[in-house]
Amino acid sequence: MRPITTIGFDADDTLWHNERFFKLTEARFADLLRDHAAPGDLAERLLNAERRNLGRYGFGIKGFMLSMIETALDVTNDRVPSTVIRGIVEAGQEMLAHPIELLPHAADAVTALQADFYLVLITKGDLLDQERKLAQSGLGDAFDAVEFVSDKQAGTYAAIFDRHGDGAAQGLMAGNSMKSDVLPMIAAGGHGVFVPHGDVWALEHAHPPQSEPRFHELSHLGELPDLVRRLCGE
Known part of the structure; x- marks a missing residue:
């Protein structure tokens, strides 16, 4: 595997x-x-x-x-x-x-990975608003599954990656929130990839786990495909 x-x-x-x-x-x-x-x-x-x-x-x-x-x-x-x-x-x-504005490299990163990996969009927030943004983004068809969650905790990721993959140990989560996207994914046993972007809501701040081997930080999302393939030994 x-x-x-x-x-x-x-x-x-x-x-x-x-x-x-x-x-x-x-x-x-x-x-x-x-x-x-x-x-x-x-x-x-x-x-x-x-x-x-x-x-x-x-x-x-x-x-x-x-x-x-x-x-x-x-x-x-x-x-x-x-x-x-x-x-x-x-x-x-x-x-x-407000119209959706994709971030640089977002579409390219998703497109580069969709053929070889099972992709899941995992987001929290207003259900109708998140559905609207996903529809307007043009990226909806690239994802194999979409999960709208009330919060992001280790148990949330464990359940999602069990449901849509081979478990969190064979999973990777990429996001701009250390607190919500990175730390709980690592706690669930997977890889957490921090992709910082601009201002972060004060309630999402957390310290990075620098000594954790499953923690990764990128300058932008365009670096994600190369990181994934390195982790897969390709």
Whole structure:
């Protein structure tokens, strides 16, 4: 059996842009509330709301919108102007309708691997939004399976790679989040490939396991096919 038979790909900020739209919306949110809170304080309070609400709303734009509304209520002592609520809703709707922009090398990397490996897209977030982005990306047909998950933990990857491959030990997961894409995949027994891209959401930060032989870091996704083939001894 080949050392690696199944390759998992994260979606947001691995295959296409995502976090930069959140940052732009945060800046718009700060402008909406400029008369009520300083940008730095507002950003901290929004992050705390997102952290509290992950268990309620999960990951994605809709939970982000609700956390913005909650924060707006908090900083205005429940006197938030209706124009601010309208602005938050409109900003969220624009995020949900934003066209997909593939990252450099994403399509080439997926195409280069699809003939020889079983490919699985593993992503968390709003189901409808993730389905929309995958459809617009043009990459949907390249994946043998797609998994929309509420969170990414070692057990999540163990189950997915058992279901769609030969187990995590023969699997590799590539993504831009050390916390969600890399560390839990390694904990499940597979290879975790860190492909950094731009800003990373504060709640996704984690320290890299530099001494772990199944940890790999690339400059960009275009380097992934060569890494996979080296790991397979080709």
